[in-house]
Amino acid sequence: MAVSDKGTGQGAVISPLLANIYLHYVLDLWAERWRRREATGDMIIVRYADDIIVGFEHEADARRFLEAMRERLGEFALTLHPDKTRLIEFGRHAAANRERRGLGKPETFNFLGFTFICGKSRRGKFLLKRKTRRDRMRAKLQAIKQELRQRRHQPIPVQGKWLRQVVKGYFNYHAVPTNNQALAAFRFFRHRTLATIAQATQSERRHDVGADHAVGQRLAPETGYPSSMAKNTLRRHPPKVGAVCGKAARTVLCGGRSAMSVPTAIASLAMTVRKHNE
Secondary structure, eight states: OOOOOOOTTTTTTTTTHHHHHHHIIIIHHHHHHHHHOOOOSSSEEEETTTEEEESSSSSSEEEEEHHHHHHHHHTTTTTOOOOTTOOOOOTTTTTHHHTTOOOOOOEEEEEEEEEEEEETTTTTTTTEEEEOOHHHHHHHHHHHHHHHHHHTTTHHHHHHHHHHHHHHHEEEEHOOOOOOHHHHHHHHHHHHHHHHHHHHHHHHHHHHHHHHHHHHHHOOOOOSSOOOOHHHHHHOOOOEEEEEESOOOOOOOOSSOOOSSSSSSHHHHHHHHHHHOO
């Protein structure tokens, strides 16, 4: 383990708090001062931890701010992520401007678990659409599936209580306008996951029942007459796998209709009783 006097511990609880305080002085106050002195149009900044979205009215301001921010962060040995840092055309007039230039639809961007899209309302007006990121929803469903597999031996009420809390928390965060399709897809895949796990659990239980029956066959008494223990065995254990049982075996074998196909452990008993009646 190496001890360092720079930075904060990876994964430490206090790391996000210290990073937020640090960026407040390194970025927030500087960006506010740049907006007042350098921007020629409207400018808005939204920052959550180290995720930042900056909106500009004019493209020239956006390009100048991007270069200035790189220089500002470089003074503190910080850099922008090359794959996550983009300059895109987005907003109310983005679609019309790109259409006049012969370009496609405005690009989208991801922020705080949502994909932000330039859309239109039913009346044809600009509408900012938010949808749950597909990769995040897929990862969440996979995590729920793995956790349910670990909990499948718990009582159903316990599993239901845990699943209710998870789904409620997910919907409390993602249930926003224009995100109905993503939530419907989440419900569908959740139900399919539950059905798959339930089917697998029932298969395992059927396998366990077969194993218990095999043990019961080995422990069944071998006697010529129907004792009380043999009667309980007839009631409790089903036929062996592959045997044909047309009707339920009778517990009273003396007189009346003869027993149909029954487990091997009782076959000799039925033959002895029939001979005795004859």
